[in-house]
Structures are given as C-alpha cells and as structure tokens.
Amino acid sequence: MIADLVRANRSCRRFDEQHAIQMATLKELVDLARMSSSAGNLQPLKYMLSSDPAANAKIYDCLKWAGYLKDWPGPPPGERPGGYIIMLHDTRICQTVDCDHGIAGQSILLGAREKGLAGCIIAAVNRPKLSTTLSIADHLKILFVLAIGKPKEKIVIEMLNSDGDIRYWRDAEGVHHVPKRSMEEIVLASF
C-alpha cells in the first residue's frame, strides 16, 4: 500500500554506516526519478552518485543537518549515510525545474523505503564547496543532496499541538518526533 510507504518514508538522519549502499541501488533509485513526470517533459534533472566511503566523506563535509536540532551537528562516524544522490538542474535545458525535483525526490525516497533503506533531502548544502569538490560544471545548479542509508533511528508522526509549533524534535530516548498539520487545517474547501 502506498499509504504505508508514504507514512514510513520519514526524513532519516541517522544510519547504520556498516551497511554499504551499492552503486546499483543508487542507479535503480535514479531510474525511478527518470521514469517520473516532468513539467513539459523537459527532464532537466541530472545526477551524481556516491557510494564510496572516501567520496561520501567529502560530500558529508558540505552538508548541514536538521536545522531545528541546535545541539546536534549531524550524524557521528558510524551513523552517516552509505550513499548520496546529488540532484542537479541542467540550466542548459531550461531555466526552472518547476516541481520536478520534488517529484523525483519523492520517487527516489519511496523506492529507498521499499528496499528497507531511508533517506533525507538535504537542501542546506555548501554549494560552492561541493561544486569544487566534485568539479560540477557551471551550468549545473545543485538542487539538493539526498542522503541514503540503512535507517538507525525511530521517527514518529504526531498531530501538531495547539501552539502550532511545526519544529521536529527528539525526546530523551532519541525518538524523532514530526508534528503534522491536520486534514481540517489543510483542506480549505470542498465542492
């Protein structure tokens, strides 16, 4: 059921780094993105993939994790992602990706979840540094980095409190809580 997969597909930031991610797995995930819809079918998304520990370490150094968790700088060694998918916008094809990056990102993450993996769309990227590190050409704009790995954290969805605070948080047991708006709040009208 897609509902189970969507519900289970939470942004994951702690992984079992012992679990290597195969390049073939990353390619299968990108193939899901490739087969997804694209505005005007322009398909301006390009990808760079990493499953190699040394390259992973360089990519990790360009990322910022979990903006709301001020005391947590990101996953420590041993809990880092086994792979990365860097999503790029080829500006030679068109000037905007519309919502293609979200469509493709969701296809990739649902595919990862089905494989028992998990991931996180990371937009807080040091783009100049990553561009230099991976020799990314000027016409390719870094949209975001998808971290992929074997999940090693418990994440729960809960209803937004009446105070309206949407920030995710971690409890004393390390469980990650994600408050979601209600259907009543987001559906404004029905005809």
Next chain:
Amino acid sequence: MIADLVRANRSCRRFDEQHAIQMATLKELVDLARMSSSAGNLQPLKYMLSSDPAANAKIYDCLKWAGYLKDWPGPPPGERPGGYIIMLHDTRICQTVDCDHGIAGQSILLGAREKGLAGCIIAAVNRPKLSTTLSIADHLKILFVLAIGKPKEKIVIEMLNSDGDIRYWRDAEGVHHVPKRSMEEIVLASF
C-alpha cells in the same frame, strides 16, 4: 512494487467522465500529501477539492491542456476529469514551498494510480480566473491543479530519439508517447 507504480503513473489527460470521483477519495489522496516530507516541516501547502460536476466544469474552464498537442484543446465532454485537487501555497506560513509541491503531487498521483485512477499536474492555469471563481484569498497562491479521474487513454514511455526531441506526441491510434532521457544521459558521475 513502487517501480511498477512509478512507471504506470503517467500524466493522463483523457478520462471516463462517467466514473465519478468521491470526495472521500480526494481526501485520502490529500492525506498522502499531508504525511509526506516538507522542507523544514513548515507544511505550507493547502488544498481545495472538487468532485461536483458543476464545480468541475468551472475549474475546467480555467485550465490549458497538453502544450505540445497544438491541435487538441483538451478533453471533450465525457472525457474530462471526475475531480480536481487544487494545491495552494499559504504565503502566510513561508515565502517558498521549496520542492514540497512536487513531493506532495507525486504522493497524490501514486496514490491515485494505486486506486486505478490517474491524473495530471496542470500548471497552465488561468490563476486570476480560478481565484475569482473559487474565492481564493490573496495570501493563497495557486501552485497547480491536479486533475483526477478514471483513465481512458493509453500512454507509453519510450527512449528519447537521437534528435533529442522531448515533446510527447499522439499517434494515429491515439496512443500518447512520452520520450524519456536515458540513464546514461542523466547520471553524470558516480563515485
């Protein structure tokens, strides 16, 4: 398998209009979007839903269909969608939706496909007209309209020709063809 669902989830523009779409179905689909990831968990997306033929007709009048099919003005009566999900950006929450609209749209469309329905993200919307028609408040920006219905067209994916023409097209039998770039073209590097 998510791969089958992603592959089967093609933008559909001709429907069996006799097949009514229930409001409960549209709400189930929006619930998938609600449970999906959101940048900074801000959840700025809001929705208006229509399953009523009279409201559907008013929404239809605000849409432009299939930009590449110059001789086809859109589905004729009898082949129009049974329902619509209008996705809005609540600018009171934040100024950008990042890729939330794509994530949510893909969740909705995969959910529809699983139910034997299909849909299309329509961004060519007469926004002023639709805002007036549905009395949409100024702080709500129309992102796109999702048409949902029982599919009544055959759509095939094929490899992009060497001429690089990404435009979808319809053959003499009415089959809709969607050329996709190859993995070799879109994966630029792997480490």
